[in-house]
Amino acid sequence: MVNNRRFILSGGLAFSEQRDMNKLSRLAAEGWILESFAFLGYYVRRSEPQQLTYAVDYNKVSDSDRADYCDIFEASGWTHICSEERIHIFSAPVGTKPIYTDTDTKVEKYAHLVRLMKPFLAAPLFTLIMFALYALLQSAGETTLLENILITAGALSLIVSVPILMTFTVAFIRLKRVKS
Known part of the structure; x- marks a missing residue:
């Protein structure tokens, strides 16, 4: 077959x-x-x-x-x-x-993609907050359940954040290149 x-x-x-x-x-x-x-x-x-x-x-x-x-x-x-x-x-x-044939339509295409990606930037922000809170608790001394939750949440969020940041960065760079 x-x-x-x-x-x-x-x-x-x-x-x-x-x-x-x-x-x-x-x-x-x-x-x-x-x-x-x-x-x-x-x-x-x-x-x-x-x-x-x-x-x-x-x-x-x-x-x-x-x-x-x-x-x-x-x-x-x-x-x-x-x-x-x-x-x-x-x-x-x-x-x-x-x-997309002219600069204006290409700019709009990538500007739109950048706008679409902006809400997803909350994931990298969440990652930074989780690691910052973990670092604050870590400096207190003892490992706690909350520290374990924060580091796990931060690590999982990091897995999601990397492709989001990469995609946003590439779209932003393309937008800047098309504009110049």
Whole structure:
């Protein structure tokens, strides 16, 4: 039996957005068309080879506005492929005018991503607070249950905080580069 679906690893859209889109385009030319997001990557399905360009947009879109949102892109030749939370991937035949063509739209794209990431910066702040409280209690001498809870919460929060900080930093750097 031939497997008509496979998993493709992502480099992380924050770090390798264009590389991922180029990879998906190469796969489409080989007959593997993007189907959906997956944890740490994408699912592609076997199809006729196609010459496609892929693009990503970061936007919070409610379910009730999704059709209108996709219609805007469709009017420019782009087809909505999949969405996950605030990340949306579109495809179009090679040669279609890019979604983001000028500096202003590129600035808006990355400014929007930076705005989306700001609430998540609470996790690194929480991590710092947990470690600061732990350090204060540690200086008191005896190890307590509260100290163990603080260090555990801080460590778990750190695991979440590192990718958040990395993603925010990359988005912020991209925004600054596009602006200059």
